[in-house]
Each structure stands twice: as C-alpha cells, then as structure tokens.
Amino acid sequence: MPKTRRPTADLPALEPGVTLVDVDNDLGVTPVQALLLDQVLGGDGRAYWVDGANRANTTRLRELAPADRVLDRIDVARGFTAHQHTSLLDRLGGRLDSRNQPSVVVAAGLDGMYRGADVESEIATQMFIRAIASIARIARVHNVPVVVTQCHDDDFSRPLQRAAKTHLQCRATPCGPRFEDTTGDVETLVYHTGDSWMQTTLAYWQEVLEHRARMHEATTLERAAGPVGVQ
Template sequence: MHTSRRPTADLPALEPGVTLVDVDDDLGVTPVQALLLDHVLGGDGWVYWVDGANRANTTRLRELAPADRVLDRIDVARGFTAHQHTSLLNRLAGRLDTRDQPSLVVATGLDGMYRGADIEGELATQMFIHAIASLARIARIHDVPVVVTRCREDEFSRPLRRAAGTHLQCRATPLGPRFEDAAGDMETLVYHTDDGWMQTTLAYWQEVLKHRARMYKAPTLERTAGVVGVQ
C-alpha cells in the first residue's frame, strides 16, 4: 500500500556570526524565510530583515507563519538604491542598543544594490565592503547570527564569502530541499516528502513550519492581528 508522508524537518541551527546561504534559483527566497521564522519560533528578541534585491516579500512571510503573532518581532526594511541600502545598514548597526537587542539579522540580496546603474567601479566595491562590515559588526557586538544571501556568485561577491564564517547551500533534490555545509563537512538537513508535496510549494513550507512550531510548543492555532513591521 502506497502511503503519503507529510514533510518533517530539522532546520540548520544558526550560530553567532555571518552565515552566507546560497539557494538554488528555483527555490527562491522561501528557505531563508523558513530559517527566519523558525528562529522566531524558537527564541526571543527582535529579528531585523534588510533587503537589497526586492526579496522581502512580506505577504509570503505572513502566509508561511504558523500564526500572525509570530510576526510581531520582525522588522522589515527595503533599500531601493545603493546609498539607501547602506544608510539602512548604518542605521541598524547604530540603533541596536539593549532595548533593541536582536536575536537575528537577515540581509537578502546583499550585493544587489551595488551592482546597479546608480554607482559603478571602485565606489560600488567600497560601498559593498562597507555593507559587509556593518553586518559583521552587528554579529560581533551582539553575538547573534547574521544570515546573508547574494544575487550571484562571482568575483564581485567574493568579499562576502570571505567574511562569512559559515557557508550553507540549499539545493533542490527529489526528496525536497537539502541544506548542506558548502565545505562538505556535514549535511545539515534533508526534508522528506512523498505523494502530493512539492518542495517549492507554499503548502509544503507551511507544513514544515507548523511541525517546527509544535516542537517549540509555540502558538499556532489562533491567528491574531499582528503585522510585519515595514520601515
């Protein structure tokens, strides 16, 4: 008899320091959103998400969350130019006092704005390195994980790879998304799935996060009116 099995997962533990996550294109930003939400479910403190490549889809984040109240400790900001993006990171690094103690900082598409038409050459490189340094400073001073993604892997993004203490890759496999240590030292996660569950569907990731919420004994059944803070 052929039976279906819902996805279960152990998501990678996020350690203090800068973690670079490279995700297969067809998986999009959803694995990073799952890491973010899982971190909120399992801990206290604020999560700050600074986006540089139009990846901060707050509608999808809300759809993925097991309960709206999970979103109450997430602040989201978007940069639309390189100068705006740098300013956001500077403001974030400067405002994180004891009251705003972060538990996680996420910066998606960190290199995106510095590849744009508004800056070029040496200035773009300098601003990109400054952005990396701001995030590394947050990780060091507050001893928290900082998760970053990049738009593409090339010579320009190499400083980000050098700054990251951990490099994870999320690959699409026939059994679901697999997080791996890019150095090949360990395999951190395999999602198991069967009939009717595709690794890229919203329902798949919702089920994974519900499973994680039950593990944390987090509230999941009653949705409240909490909203994502967009700055």
C-alpha cells in the same frame, strides 16, 4: 498505494556570525524566510530584514508564519539605491543595543544594490565592503546569526563569501529541499523520500514551520516548568 511521508521538522541551526545562504532559483527566497521565522519562533528578540534586491516578500512571510503574533516581531526595510542600503545597515547597527537584542538579522541580496549604475564602480565596491563590515559588526557585537544571500557568485561577491563564517546551500532535489553546510560537515535537513508530496510548494514550508512552532512551544513549557524532583 504508498503512504505519503510528511516533512521533517528540521531546519539548520543558525550559529552566531554571518551565514551565507545560496538557494536554487526553483526554490526562491522561501527557504531563507523559513529560517528567519524559525529563529523568531525559538527566540525572544526581534528579527530585522534589510533587503537589497526586492526579496522581502511580506505577503509570503504572512502565509508562512504559523501565527500572526510572530510577524509582530519582524521589521522589514528596503534599500532602493546603494546609498540607501548602506545607510539602512548603518542605522540598524546603531539601533541595536543590550535592550534591543535581535534574534536574527537577514540581509537578502546584499550585493545587489552595489552592482547597479547609480554609483561609480570603485565607489560601489567600497560601499559594498562597508556593508559587509556593518553586518559582520552586528553579528560580532550582538553575538547573533546574520543571514545573507548574494545575487551572483562571482569575483565581486568574494569579500562577502570570505566574511561568512558558515556557507549553506539549499538545493532542490527529487526528494525535496536539501540544506548543505559547505564549510563543514555536510548536513541534510528538510529532506525526505516519497514522490507523492510536493516538497517545494508553499504548503511544504508551512507544515515544516508548524512542526517547528510546536517543538519550540514544548521546549518553552519545559523550561518554564523547571526540573522535576525525584520522590
């Protein structure tokens, strides 16, 4: 019987700026939640999730998190109309300062609220542009990663795509989830062979994050110990 290969501990390293992440429907929003948790594990600041399409499943975040203390540094807000969503992004930008430096900001389903019927189409487009400007300003002023997702890839969402410094795709493959950077070199992460492991399950992402938590903890201990002198 072939030996099962365990998940790798790699996830894409998020650079400061806007990163657009497209995820296969089969994988849901879980890969984005994994990116969020990984940034919190590796940083000191809080994480902010502004939801525009009912994607912020806090139950799943709790299930994924390697420790409850990680969740204490994640704030989640939902906008149920275009006006609420725009207001949340404006308020978030005003809340952040040098003493409240975030580790990551996530705006899932950024275009979702602006496709609804609660405002006229021309006004909705203007509000969508304003929302994009808000997340771009947060990324620029605070020099942090801002992760966004889109509900649909069409002409309406083109301004968001143009604003993104990085465009990641997470695809379900027979060998597991694969992240690709479509704006630069192709990068294959969280990907392995062996069909005896259910790669797209919750347990898969839990184990990846447990690996990442141990790696971040080891790095923190090394920094705290400082350089080792040679005798």
